[in-house]
Amino acid sequence: xxxxxxxITNDASxxxxxxxxxxxxxxxxxxxxxxxxxxxxxxxxKELYFKNDIIKVxxxxxxxxxxxxxxINEFIxxxxxxxxxxxxxxxxxxxxxVYLSPxxxxxxxxxxxxDLTFYFILKQFKQEFCEFIISECKNKYYYDYLDNxxxxxxxxxxxxxxxxxxxxTCMKNKVLNxxxxxxxxxxxxxxxxxxxxxxxxxxxxxYLDAFTPLKSPxxxxxxxIQHLKKYMHFESKLITYSISSSYRHALLNNGFLVGNILNKxxxxxxxxxxxxxxxxxxxxxEYELGLLKTRCGxxxxxxxxxxxxxxxxxxxxxxxxxxxxxMSTSSYIKQHKGTxxxxxxx
Ligand SMILES: C[S@@+](CC[C@H](N)C(=O)[O-])C[C@H]1O[C@@H](n2cnc3c(N)ncnc32)[C@H](O)[C@@H]1O
Numbered sequence: 001x002x003x004x005x006x007x008i009t010n011d012a013s014x015x016x017x018x019x020x021x022x023x024x025x026x027x028x029x030x031x032x033x034x035x036x037x038x039x040x041x042x043x044x045x046k047e048l049y050f051k052n053d054i055i056k057v058x059x060x061x062x063x064x065x066x067x068x069x070x071x072i073n074e075f076i077x078x079x080x081x082x083x084x085x086x087x088x089x090x091x092x093x094x095x096x097x098v099y100l101s102p103x104x105x106x107x108x109x110x111x112x113x114x115d116l117t118f119y120f121i122l123k124q125f126k127q128e129f130c131e132f133i134i135s136e137c138k139n140k141y142y143y144d145y146l147d148n149x150x151x152x153x154x155x156x157x158x159x160x161x162x163x164x165x166x167x168x169t170c171m172k173n174k175v176l177n178x179x180x181x182x183x184x185x186x187x188x189x190x191x192x193x194x195x196x197x198x199x200x201x202x203x204x205x206x207y208l209d210a211f212t213p214l215k216s217p218x219x220x221x222x223x224x225i226q227h228l229k230k231y232m233h234f235e236s237k238l239i240t241y242s243i244s245s246s247y248r249h250a251l252l253n254n255g256f257l258v259g260n261i262l263n264k265x266x267x268x269x270x271x272x273x274x275x276x277x278x279x280x281x282x283x284x285x286e287y288e289l290g291l292l293k294t295r296c297g298x299x300x301x302x303x304x305x306x307x308x309x310x311x312x313x314x315x316x317x318x319x320x321x322x323x324x325x326x327m328s329t330s331s332y333i334k335q336h337k338g339t340x341x342x343x344x345x346x
Contacts, residue, residue, distance in 0.1 A: 013106050016064065016097075023211045025063050027241075032106050035066035038241045038270045040074055042261045043205050054085045056201065058231065060192045060219065061209040062092035065101035065117060072183060073113045081178065089203075091188040091195055098187055099125070099132040112179055119176070120185040192219055193305040196227040203231055208240040213247055217300040217312045222250040224305060229254055229275075238273040245297040245329075246316075247271065248284065252292070253299065259283045287336055295320055296329040 009015040011030030018025060027034040048055050059068045068090045075086045092098050102117040121129055188195050192210075206228060210219035218224070220242070228238065238256070240247070251258045251273045259280035261270035274280060291297060298320055300312050307315075320326065 013066075014064070014104050018211070021211050021215055023215050025211075026066070031066055032070070032108060034241065035070045037263055038261060039067045039207050039209070039239055040070045042239050042270065042272050043071070043237065045071070045074065046078065048204060049079065049084050052204070053083055054087065055205065056203045057086065057088045058201075058203040058206045059088055059090040059209075060207060062090035062101070062187070063094075063097050063209070064104045065090065065098070066106075067207045067209060068185060069101075069106070069109060069113050069117060072116060072185070073109050075183065076110050076112055076179065079182070080175075082182075085182045085184075087184045087186075089186045089188060089201070091190060091192045093189065093191050095125075095128070095189045096132065098189065099129055112176060115173075115176055116179060116183060117185065119180070121187060124187055193224065193227075193302075196224070196231070197305065199231060201231060202233055202236070204233075204236055206232065206236065206238045208238060208242075210240075210242075213242060213244040213300065214313075216309050217246075217316070218302060218307065218309055220244065220247045220250065221300040221302040221305075221312065222253060223302050225250045225254045225256075227305065229256070232275065234275050235279065236274060237279060239270065241270045243268055243271055245288075245292050245294075246299050248288075249292040249297045250299045257283070260288075290336070291329065291332060294327045294329040294332045298326065 003018055003020045005017040005019060007015045007017055007024075007028070009026055009028055009031045011033045013026075013030060013032035015024065015026035015028065015031040017023075025031075043057075045055065057068075057071055059071075062068060068088050071086065071088060075084075079086075090098075098121060102114055102121060208219065208228075210216060213220040225247075232238065238251075239261070243260070248258050248271060251271070256273040256275060257277045257280045258271060258273050260268045260282040261272050262282055263269045272280065277283075298316055300316050302312050
């Protein structure tokens with residue numbers, strides 16, 4: 001956890017910053033509200049449950065779990081004691097973040113959401129999770145910096161047999177017992193690229209919450225999207241906060257229909273892709289499509305899904321250098337000055 005700094009975001013939820021990548025894990029405007037606005041709302045679960053009893057979600061880049069937890073929280077709010085079910089597969093290579101996640105306090109969360117994340121992590125990683133709790137409890141860092149933002153570790157420490165305790169508490173607690181029939185979370189501790197090489201399942205909703213493409217492009221490449229597509233059906237939605245042109249170009253070249261995600265103020269806050277054009281409420285306009293043909297729209301490549309970020313960035317820069325006919329983004333913007341906001345589309 002040495003690479004990570006803790007920052008309280010503007011909606012009072014806990015955010016993280018990665019010193020190595022020099023990137024934030026969560027928007028400074030609010031870690032929880034970002035998850036709710038950019039990932040949960042565009043999923044439109046209510047409409048999906050109108051047609052289906054089971055929804056399968058793939059949460060790529062789980063981190064400390066806002067997107068998974070928000071989906072579960074809202075599921076409990078709307079579908080508790082119904083025949084509806086949600087199955088989530090959450091991928092995160094940093095195991096410590098996964099272990100930290102049930103402790104992260106978010107006021108809007110249903111208490112059962114906390115207990116469920118605890119339960120599923122314990123179920124999968126009994127031994128290591130217990131060791132993590134016990135060692136991290138001795139880490140004064142958490143107490144000093146995060147007193148009000150984490151659920152206490154002490155309660156967990158006092159459990160002689162945490163797994164048994166949680167298991168039996170869940171089973172005795174009628175509410176949780178019922179929810180366990182409706183909700184399942186599976187954690188994958190790995191690089192999402194490895195998971196995609198072996199996975200066979202199909203998902204209704206995919207969340208892609210990777211670090212920004214220019215800093216860490218490995219989950220935004222043409223080939224990564226090509227693989228993701230195999231795990232989607234005609235009605236699936238691929239949702240992200242990013243509005244990067246290179247990512248959008250990779251989506252279009254893989255046969256996706258692509259649109260903006262807008263917030264209440266009609267500000268663009270993300271990208272939604274699907275194979276079904278009826279699911280794209282706000283398709284890219286001509287200006288945005290034109291931008292993809294400029295330098296900022298040049299795609300990242302990772303043919304065998306195994307390159308380091310640095311190599312992917314280097315190869316793209318070389319390609320741009322060798323293809324000087326590709327229009328510079330700034331010239332394009334100058335030509336269309338005043339027509340559209342272009343910031344963050346690189
Ligand atoms: C912007 S943060 C996501 C925040 C997260 N959704 C949350 O609610 O806390 C990006 C996350 O991607 C993870 N990550 C980095 N490389 C990855 C990879 N190759 N596969 C999957 N996740 C990766 C990082 O460890 C980090 O937790």
